[in-house]
Amino acid sequence: MSISGREMEPSDVIELSIPVRTDLVVLARLTAATLATRVGFDVEEIEDLRLAVEELCLSLVRSGDDGRLRLRYTREGDDQIAIECSFEPAPGSPDNGPPPDDLSLRILDALVDEHGRSQKEGHSRAWLRKRRSRTAV
């Protein structure tokens, strides 16, 4: 598969599956920061992405939800990262998702190039895309 003229490599995709626990959302941030560093994001962009992925996760689960968050981080071309997050509720648990949070939406609007939310294969899904601003060194 070719994105922006660059062949996609297996290392361009990172998948993370974490139980819905507040103390584990930090793993979603750490993974985003690691990939952003590899793509050459500057310090401010890395911090933007860390916060944005946190908000992405928070947009899918309510306090007390039981299940797993699955995150897929994709390096797109030389300067862009896409992150998709889906919530897989534990058997018997609802998958309604919290109502949109105004503060969270404002943060995502300001920090990423694109973001959205939908249902996919019966699960709540949220995604974002952020492009590096500076030219690669």
Added chain:
Amino acid sequence: MDQTFDISEREDAAAPVVTVAGEIDVATAPSLRDRLQARVAGGDATIVVDLLQVSFLDSTALGVLVGALKRCREAGGDLRLVIAEPRILKVFEITGLTEVFSIHPTVEDALGALPR
């Protein structure tokens, strides 16, 4: 960067100062909420929250601070924030909360305008 989350409190003649260090996120924000609620319930209408050592905060943290501000104002006081790090200030700016909170660059500045 020290990511350890910590809350400490001290009394000043003008108002109590609650100092937070580390990352305020969905895991740690409830601790801050509980401490601020206890302060207001204990009779402190005006509180200074020192965020100088905070390295990260999310919408959960903002929600906690907004809730505490509301309680302080209902009690006739205010919740004053101390922020110097541009990255933290940016989160308040993009959410429009710089128009809502009284934000100061130093603890002394936040306390300075309060009666002692």
